[in-house]
Amino acid sequence: MSIRLVIADDQAMVRAGLRLVVETESDLEVVGEAADGVEAVAVAQRHRPDVVLMDISMPRLDGLAAARKLLASPHPPKIIMLTTFDTDENLYAALRAGTSGFLLKVSPPEQLIDAVRVVAAGDALLDPAVTTRVIASFAGRHDPVPPRELADLTPRELEVLRMLARGLSNAEIAAQLYVGEATVKTHVARVLMKLSLRDRAQAVVFAYESGVVRPGDVPR
Template sequence: MAITLVIADDQAMIRAGLRLIAETAPGVEVVGEAADGHQALAVTRRLRPDVLLMDIEMPGLDGLAAARRLLDDPRPPKIIMLTTFNTDDYLYASLRTRVHGFVLKSSPPEQLLDAIRAAAAGDAVIDPAVTTRVIASFANHPEPTAPAELATLTRRELQVLRRLAHGMSNSEIARELRIGEATVRTHVVHILHKLNLRDRIHAVVFAYEAGVVRPGQEPPGQADEDRTC
């Protein structure tokens, strides 16, 4: 069964390009479009798509405000924010919502399609470039304090969390740690439950706020962790 998609962007050329990308992908059907946040609300509530791909900055009612309203509905769609993230205010406000992904407008088409499929499956996707922006933003924050919940993680879960924070996918983490991808998914579920986090997007924010990883720090190697754990 095809993933139904609504596209919301105030620029007609952008919408046309996104529609073209989506309609060339097997298993994705574009069922509607919107040019602002108010239209996005109306079209999404009428058509009930699986996924809403929405620009964060639109006239009238912006995408973030529209997303918050839709996510309060009884049967909200999976929402992916499409953005340039040109201000940190938008970055932090967006990361703390309950949307299922962030994709930059400069991202390649295959990354956009992967995000749509992942969101439809209930996963959350954060563009690696957004992760980089988070890292840079936390560089100017005060010294983090580790919350008590962090102590509930096992050694392996902590290894997985560190790699999530560096923007690694489940498959990349599996290869790095030499474990199965299904095992990684299980660890992610346990991490989110123990830390009371909604998804991997919030796990990235948590990792930097808690000092699990630090700005400018290279992704950990297995040998390095074996020496320190």
């Protein structure tokens, strides 16, 4: 089954380039395009894609606002924010909004393809080139207040949350805990459910804002 995509960017040449990259893969299919945020919402609601590639800066309705509208819908797609400039405030807002991650437009084509497949599979995309700085810049601005939901996590689930916040993959977590990846997936699913989080990206933001980890804990 193909992964269905909508491409939203106000530059026609960028949309054409993204389509060209995506459609080289037999398992990816572009089902719609949009030139602004309002159109992006309408096209996505009409075609119900699996993934939306969303430019963060667009006319009429910017990418963040369009993403929030789509993520509030009954059957939200996965959203990857695309940006030319890694503006920390916007990228942090994108993560907090519940998008599955972000990529710089200068990222190589193979990274874009991998990103689409990652988020379509239900995982979050955290670009290591900018994620650490974004979190460190914003999550540490206020004294964290641990939410009551943290008490619902088992010690092992709390440990998994800390590893998620450091950017470790399921395979890397499994290696550190000496368990199988299937076990890690179960732990991650329980963490997300107990904390009412959409995906790993929101889990990372939650971990820093709640004080589970601190910006200085980011390096592996």
